[in-house]
Amino acid sequence: MNHKLELRNVIKTFNSEEGEIKALEDINLNVKPNEFLCIIGPSGCGKTTLLRLIAGLDLPSSGEIILDGKEVKGPSPDRGMVFQEFSLFPWRTVIKNVTLGLKIRGINENEQYRIANEYIELVGLKGFENCYPYELSGGMKQRVAIARALAMDPSILLMDEPFGSVDAQTRNVLQEELLGIWKRTKKTVLFVTHSVDEAVYLADRVAVMSTRPGRIVECMDIDIARPRKRTSVEANEIREMLLMRLGSEYQKIR
Numbered sequence: 001m002n003h004k005l006e007l008r009n010v011i012k013t014f015n016s017e018e019g020e021i022k023a024l025e026d027i028n029l030n031v032k033p034n035e036f037l038c039i040i041g042p043s044g045c046g047k048t049t050l051l052r053l054i055a056g057l058d059l060p061s062s063g064e065i066i067l068d069g070k071e072v073k074g075p076s077p078d079r080g081m082v083f084q085e086f087s088l089f090p091w092r093t094v095i096k097n098v099t100l101g102l103k104i105r106g107i108n109e110n111e112q113y114r115i116a117n118e119y120i121e122l123v124g125l126k127g128f129e130n131c132y133p134y135e136l137s138g139g140m141k142q143r144v145a146i147a148r149a150l151a152m153d154p155s156i157l158l159m160d161e162p163f164g165s166v167d168a169q170t171r172n173v174l175q176e177e178l179l180g181i182w183k184r185t186k187k188t189v190l191f192v193t194h195s196v197d198e199a200v201y202l203a204d205r206v207a208v209m210s211t212r213p214g215r216i217v218e219c220m221d222i223d224i225a226r227p228r229k230r231t232s233v234e235a236n237e238i239r240e241m242l243l244m245r246l247g248s249e250y251q252k253i254r
């Protein structure tokens, strides 16, 4: 499917006890179909806010988010979100976590299980269908969250620091698996991370955000052939450029 996402002059302000907080200022972004776009930026710069707006969980204060020619006005199954914290329902088993969205969508029970099993297998959790979240490691829980998002067959997968709380080795494995899934399913992926290494390994393009109010200060194409090598000379060069760009943003908040 030819899904095209466009953000035009998006501004988001929040009203808090200390007054108005400008979280995002004038975000303009075009995301190509099937693109893997990473978004990096200092904490508090509005990355989660940006993904929530694209997901339709919140609305911009001004500006527009256009998906396939239509303005985003609320959540829809065409945009699936994977959150940083393990957001599984603790009282539901793996399979029941994955079928939930399908059930809400009114899909019949046989079909719910068929689809859920397919994605559970895709994320490597076959055999764990009847486990509860407390029986799983952090990496496994995140795999369930990914399976749950994929089961709804979104055209755009929104991922908010999804591997931020797993150990480094698991993170590498999950990155590898996500790239495999992306290749097979041809989804557009918007992936927030604060790891430059992760962005350079995964992305077609990296958007760097400024300190609050968040703006996109740079978009860098990662022209490295896949499969990539984490330690290649080109990867090191791009990492260094991004670290410098990001470093100058961090200096502003010191």
Ligand SMILES: Nc1ncnc2c1ncn2[C@@H]1O[C@H](COP(=O)(O)OP(=O)(O)O)[C@@H](O)[C@H]1O
Pocket: 014, 015, 016, 021, 022, 023, 041, 042, 043, 044, 045, 046, 047, 048, 049, 050, 212
């Ligand atoms: N619902 C909200 N109400 C008030 N302020 C908020 C709300 N959500 C986010 N913010 C503020 O907006 C800014 C950006 O937050 P967030 O998008 O979570 O940043 P990031 O994900 O980049 O760390 C922060 O200053 C945060 O405190």
Ligand SMILES: [Mg+2]
Pocket: 047, 048, 049, 160
């Ligand atoms: Mg965040």
